[in-house]
Amino acid sequence: MVSRRKFYLFLFVFLLFLGIVVWAQKNFQPVQYNHKLHVEDAGLSCTDCHVNVETHERASIPNIAVCGDCHDDPETDNAEIKKVVSYVQEESRIPWQTVHRVRDYAYFSHRRHVTLGQLECETCHGNVSARELPFEKPYVEINMSWCIDCHEQRAVTTDCYACHR
Amino acid sequence: MAKWGMVIDLNKCTGCAECVAACKTENNIAIVGKEQSEMGRTMLWMDILTLYEGKYPDVKVRYLPRPCLHCDNPPCIKVCPVRATYKNEEGIIAQVFPQCIGCRYCMAACPYTVKCFNWTAPDWPDEMAAALNPDVSARPAGIVEKCTFCIHRLQKAKEQAAVEKRDIRPGEYLPACAESCPTRAISFGDLDDPKSEVSGLIRSPRMFRLLEEIGTEPKVYYLSESE
Incomplete structure (x- = not known):
């Protein structure tokens, strides 16, 4: 009898936890933005909304x-x-909740990567045009080994002072 | 590849310390307060050394602004166990803050005592915190800091030049101290370019470098005061 009560208690706590997780995910961003709809149905490109991508350090949300x-x-x-x-x-x-954050000791510029480096948005942000829900976490964990791997593959500078500040 | 260097004309320097103030605000350098300062923990990347000559009433005061001298043969990088400080391709002595473990070997090795240890976590009054330079990181406690020749300005200048498909123009990249000096005593530029202002200035007979005899080859040159 006691074990069954324990089981139900455990089940209740588990479902409550699951409910909180689902609720928190659904409400992480203020609007359930649908990238796919905007790209496929409305025919927008990334730079139509993220207007600063090609010209500024920050892409602008x-x-x-x-x-x-x-x-x-x-x-x-x-x-x-x-x-x-x-x-x-x-x-x-x-x-909007900021999801992609670069540490303050690293200089990351969208212009440098998109305009000069000719990188596609998907390289760092994944297949955004297929996303039906807004970002809750970054597509890739932004850390130095991710940056350096890419810099080495593309034979770009790996001098610490190219980015650190 | 440019080789960045600085020339400080002591004839023009009035010791106003504008360069010190500009450096502090540009680089978010901690203001430690009276108590810490009395313990010798004042943080200055650009300092003004004051020399008093003669006896009262015939006293002559000399001022010598002293940033990191970015030596071509730097003693500090040889002792760093984690390569947090190193000389980059353009001759700038880098101090990579997240890499530094705070062992302070480089502070002991630097004959010019340009490096300072950050004893306290960054903490500014609210009014000042909003005015921090977003281009420069706020360093945590427990690491060694020093002048970077305002590397964040070079990163931006390089990017702008690359977008416009040209080289960096003379004067486009200046550290905050050189830009702010009201008497234009601090010149900054490419030492490898024979036509640059700094290359011309270092040919002056007044040119000297600090502790030249120890062979550190500083890239910060001084023009001595005329008598």
């Missing part, structure tokens, strides 16, 4: 100024689009 260009009509059945439209109408920024 689009916010109401960019999203509002298309999403200005509140008449929609989609709950996620409604969220975006309300952010746009209230002129409050969408509180």
Whole structure:
């Protein structure tokens, strides 16, 4: 009898934990953004929204100024689009959670990699155009061995002072 | 490949310490406070050495700005057990902060005492924390720091030049001290380029280098004060 009670207690705790994990994942980003839909149906490319990729250090995560260009009509059945439209109408920024972070002692520039190095976004971010949910964690763990492997393969400088600062 | 060097004209230097202030703010160098400072833990990548000559009332004060001298034959890199400090292709003596284990051998080896040990975790008042330079890392406690010739500025200048498919222009890459000096006493440029300003200045008969006799070959040159 006692063991059965223990089993149910364990099951309850496990399901509660599972529920919290699923809830946390679903609510990690403020909007369940769908990359696939934007790329395939709307015909957008990465640089249409991440406008600074080719010209700046940071790629820029689009916010109401960019999203509002298309999403200005509140008449929609989609709950996620409604969220975006309300952010746009209230002129409050969408509180995206930053997922890809580079340590402050390393200089990483998108321009250097995309414009000068001619790298595809997929090399570091994976097949983003097939993603139906927003990023919760980076596609690759950003660490030095990942950077150095790529630099060595492409015969780019591996001088510490090319990136460290 | 450029070989970066600096020339400091002591005739022009007034000892105003603008270079020290510019260096501190540019590189997020910790302000340690009175107590730590009295223990000899002041952190300066660029310091002004003050020399007093003569006796009162005929005292002459000389000022000598002293960054890391980026020696061509640096004693510090020979003692580093983890290659946190090394000479790169362009002659800059690198100090790779995340690599440093804080053993302080390099501090003992440097004849110019340019390196400083970071005793305290970075902690700025809120008002100042918002004004930190995002291009330079905030170093943790327990590592050795020194002047990097503002390497973050070179990284950006190189990228800009590469995008525009050209070489770095003279004056495009300047460390904060050289840029801020109100009397233009600090010149900076490529020592390998015979046409550069610094190459011209080091041919001056006033040129000298600190502790030249020990063979460290510093790339920071001085022009002595005329009498």
